[in-house]
Amino acid sequence: MLQTQTIYEETKRLSVLFVEDEEAIRQRTVEILEDYFYRVDTGIDGIDALEKFNHYHVSKQKYYDLVISDIQMPRMNGVELTAELYSIRPEQPIIILSAHTEAEYLITLLNFGVAQFITKPIQYQEMLNTLHKVCSKINTTATTVIPENTHIITLNEDTRWDNEKKKLTRDGNDISLTKYEIHLMTLLTSKFEQVCSSDDILHHFYLNNIDVSAENLRGMMMRLRKKLPDNTLSSIYGLGYRLSCA
Numbered sequence: 001m002l003q004t005q006t007i008y009e010e011t012k013r014l015s016v017l018f019v020e021d022e023e024a025i026r027q028r029t030v031e032i033l034e035d036y037f038y039r040v041d042t043g044i045d046g047i048d049a050l051e052k053f054n055h056y057h058v059s060k061q062k063y064y065d066l067v068i069s070d071i072q073m074p075r076m077n078g079v080e081l082t083a084e085l086y087s088i089r090p091e092q093p094i095i096i097l098s099a100h101t102e103a104e105y106l107i108t109l110l111n112f113g114v115a116q117f118i119t120k121p122i123q124y125q126e127m128l129n130t131l132h133k134v135c136s137k138i139n140t141t142a143t144t145v146i147p148e149n150t151h152i153i154t155l156n157e158d159t160r161w162d163n164e165k166k167k168l169t170r171d172g173n174d175i176s177l178t179k180y181e182i183h184l185m186t187l188l189t190s191k192f193e194q195v196c197s198s199d200d201i202l203h204h205f206y207l208n209n210i211d212v213s214a215e216n217l218r219g220m221m222m223r224l225r226k227k228l229p230d231n232t233l234s235s236i237y238g239l240g241y242r243l244s245c246a
Contacts, residue, residue, distance in 0.1 A: 014138065067136065095130065137245070
């Protein structure tokens with residue numbers, strides 16, 4: 001379990017907009033967030049949140065570091081709000097609160113690039129763990145210079161994929177990949193941080209005259225995952241696979 005001070009070190013300089021239409025949940029969650037973030041603002045639905053997001057930018061000449069939003073809300077739901085926020089700021093970090101019954105929205109939100117999900121009803125230790133992970137990435141991104149070689153995808157501090165040379169390296173050393181794994185990396189990096197369905201992957205192999213079954217695909221993914229940094233290749237149950245930064 002992460003210590004409070006460890007989480008606070010990543011959150012203390014950040015601002016957050018928390019969007020939730022249920023007043024009891026909103027008040028209880030804000031009380032916790034205020035112990036960690038230097039500024040916490042709230043929205044009662046998507047339209048209210050969008051207005052506050054824009055007002056904050058105009059008044060402070062910067063954006064909220066993080067937005068946390070429920071999905072089911074009146075007037076404008078969390079999916080619609082996410083689309084609006086990304087149209088304004090494509091790199092905006094967003095965490096979505098999601099009940100298990102809202103699975104139909106998940107692939108849309110994942111493909112938008114949503115940073116993370118927190119399951120409702122909220123388990124507050126899970127929420128704090130998620131906040132630590134997302135805020136650590138926000139702080140790292142803020143101090144990272146974007147490389148000129150956009151064909152280079154950085155998976156973690158020492159592992160990179162070169163999409164031109166079709167090479168995976170760790171600490172400058174090549175990691176041996178099979179031709180199937182090279183095809184997988186090419187496809188997954190083309191949809192980096194998005195969900196790639198199993199059907200899309202199988203179709204990709206078909207177009208390249210490679211016969212791969214769904215059962216073989218699972219095995220190939222397991223072997224590829226062992227060659228990649230931890231937590232970069234995720235299996236999204238019932239949807240497909242997603243490659244992202246560690």
